[in-house]
Amino acid sequence: MANEETLKLIAESTKVAPPDSYRSASYLxxxxxxxxxxxxxxxxxxxxxxxxxxxxxxQHRENVIVTGDLPDFQFFPGSQINVAENCVDRHANHPLSRNKVALFFEGENGERRSVTYLQLQREVSKFANVLQSLGLQKGDVVSVYMQNLIETYVVLLACFRLGVIYNTVFAGFSAEALRERIVSSKAKAVICANGSYRRGKVLRLKEIVDEALECENDVEHVIVYRRVPELETPMTADRDHDYDTLMASASAECPVVPLDANDPGLLIFTSGTSGKPKGIVHAGGGFLIGTYAYTKYQLDLRPEDVYWNTADIGWLTSHIFVLVGGLALGTTTILYEGAIDYPHQGRLYEVMERYQVNKIFSAPTAFRMMLKYGLELAQKYDLSSLSLLVSVGEPLNPEAWQWMRKALGRGDVVINNTWGQTETGGTPLASIPGATAMKAGSCGVPFFGHQLEVVDNEGKPVPDGTPGYLIIRNPFPSLARDIFGDHDRYLRSYFAQVPGAYFTGDSAVRDTDGQFWVLGRVDDVINVSGHRISTMEMESSLINHPAVVEAAVVGQPDEVKGAVPVAFITLDKTFTANEELATELKQKIVSDIGSFARPERIHFVEAMPKTRSGKIIRRMLREIIQNGEVRGDVTGLEDSDILEKLLLDVTGQGNLV
Structure with missing residues (x-):
């Protein structure tokens, strides 16, 4: 779970107090x-x-707060609340906030727009009426395949307004990955942009949707927002609709639908170790209550803030801290389409300077990218407004932490490295910025109402400073309520390992100051630039190629991306290992999953290290690419003689230590 060097770093870590200037304006x-x-x-x-x-x-409030316990629980049962009303209407109907900017939009192509809370309310109501006109109602599922746009937020908030369950799909996913999510969720409609700008190119999203729908499915309607007006966009008669045409005739009056706090609100698919993505179900009201609390206390978010969370709307971070948490707190948020270092390396700084952003939230990959581009670039821009830098998605290495504080924050900012999961619907571990001390690399302290522990294989707490499994002992509002269509898998995945507790699947250490350090996954899922990718999903793609007999994918640490996938392949004897085949196999993964899953390298090997029961020992493959040797136990190998050859294939050294 952790090597000696990591444990030494944790033991010797020092506390850094929040600056007095920040502390005085904090909630705590x-x-x-x-x-x-x-x-x-x-x-x-x-x-x-x-x-x-x-x-x-x-809309209606009962006195009961919580019933049941893990894994079957409810918060505010019988009470009715609407997410859209809390994120939009209560600000739009208030004289002091109705004309306040809710969202600033920056397109990669230079386009800039904004929308106030009152304007947002009108647009959301109109699109809710559009959905109703197409027969969509509470409990129906729609898939949303769009990038960070104001219109995307309008679509999602309209779904919340009606109780339509949405499922956002990252606009970098392939047709096959999109198809899997549309079919699995039984979506009745797909809402997409016709295209997206990315590093100067136009991605043809509508064509990917059409390819994804070349199968048996439940989709009755496809609504297309023409983000790229000049892009030729195929439209299927009677099924496809133009977003702007529908909105032009829609009424701007649409009352919110009363919804039980535990009614399903959204679906988000996450990779699983079995290879088949899991449709995580979050309760709409519970998600609102939880994300409001996280955002308020962990980001100290206030109406006067100008806040930028760089996450794509395809990932849940954006829903937690912008769409729901951010808007519920009435802040002004920036949406950005495209790559944050394009068309030049200082683009992120340029946007921060333009809007005088004071709080920024991103993945460690982005902060490591800034470190790579150097201090001189950062110093060209006015970043004096910055007071809080927040990170989530993967462990934040101390080097990046120190650079963020000194280079971006002049040594006078708060850095909040948080931990959360798709399933938790928020960040159960984080600093409370004005109250708790920071530590470089730590994920902070447990959030209010959350009991976290580090335990051994038997579910018993381990001493501070000792690695173990991270669990949560009690229910909280934003915790996932189910896996769509597979409740047994929900119970097996999260509650079978430690009865009565939520098993996170992550390893962690709690230090003697009570701060938690999350070390990584204990299963076969890797984080690439904050994107969780199932190695099994990648292996399934490779094995479907006629040349591949066996495939194993492991993660290799990378100073910018956090980890990169590396594939090991044994070939059918009729095929020859060469660069052309390696390129073909990499492209197959790109086509099946998406470009972010492209393997960094492919190693063609004669045999895999296996147990006597035939299971590939991926731990040994990780050790070989990370250390150039196998240091761990080799007694479980079916054939120990293969290691010498495997090392020669991979490292070219052919020696085993």
Whole structure:
């Protein structure tokens, strides 16, 4: 789980206090305040969640806060709340915030737009009426295949307004990956952009949708927003509709639909170790309550902030901290389409300077990219407004942490390296920026109402400083309620390992100061630039090629991306290993999954290291590419003689230590 060097770093880590200038404006302003509020939230979790609920707008409110326990629980059963009302209407209907900018949009092609909360309310209501005119209603599922656009937010908030369950699909996914998610979710409609700008090129999204729908499916309607007006866009009669045409005739009045706080609100697919993506179901009301709390206390987010979360809307981070959490708190947010270092390496800084962003949230990959481009570039821009830098998606290495603080924040900012999952619907571990101390590489402290522990194989807590499995002992509102269409898999995946607790699948260490350090996955899922990719999904793609007999994919650490996939292949004897075949296999993964899953390298090997039961020992493959040798136990090998040859194939050294 962790090597000696990592454990030494954790043991010797030092605490860095938040600057006084930040502390004085924070919701919580001392470590003692955090400790007291956390203690109270654990002793009386209903009291904490009641306090959060009191800050939101309800259509009907019962006195019951929580019923049941893991894995079957409900928050505010019988109470009715609408996400869109809380994220849009309560700001649009208030005289002090109705004309406040909700979203600034920056296109990679230089286009700039903005929308106020009042304008957003009108657009959301109109699109909700569009959905109703097409027969969509509460409980129906739609798939949304769009990039970061104001229109994308309009679509998703309209779904929340009606109780239509949405499923966003990253606009970098291939037709096959999109098809899997459309079919698995039984989507009745697909909403897409016709194209997207990415590094100066136009991605033809509508054509990918058409290819994805070349199968048996439940889709009745495809709504197309023409993001690229001059792009020739194929339209299928009676099925395809133009977004702007539908909106032109829609009414701007649409009352919100009363929804139980535990009704399904959204689906988000995440990679699983079995290879088949899991459709994670989040309750709409529960998601709102949880994300509002995370965003308020972990980002100190306020209406006066100008905030930029660089996550793509295809990933849940954007839903947690922008679409729902950010808008519910009435802040002004930036949406950016495309690559944040295009058309020049300073584009991210340029946008931050233009809007005087004071809080930025991104993946460690982006911060490592900034480090790579150097201090001189950063110093060309006015970043003096920055007060908080937030990271999520994968472990943040101390070198990047130190650079962020000194280069971007002049040594006077708060850095909040958080931990969360698609399934948690938020970040159960993070700093409380004005209250708790920072540590380079740490994921901070448990959030209010969340009981986290590091345990051994038997589910018993391990001593501080000892690696173990990260679990959560109690329910919280934003925790996933199911896997769509497969409740047994939900129970097996998250609650079978440690009865009565949520098993995160991550390894971690809690240090002697009570801060948590998440070390990585304990299963075969790797993080590439913050994107979780199932190695099994990649292996399935490779094995479907006629040349491939066996395939194994492992992650190799990368200083910019966090990890990159490396594939090991044994070939059918009728095929010859060469660069052309390697390129063909890489392209197959790109076609089946997406370009971000492209293997960094492919190693053609004569045999795989296997157990006596025939399972490939991927741990040995990781050790070979990371260390150039196998250091761990080799007694379980079916054939120990293959290691010498495997090392020669991979490293060219042919020696085993």
């Amino acid at each position: 302003q001392s470590e003692a305040a955090y400790v007291e509020k956390y203690r109270a939230s654990i002793e009386d979790p209903e009291g904490f969640w009641r306090e959060i609920a009191d800050e939101l707008t309800w």
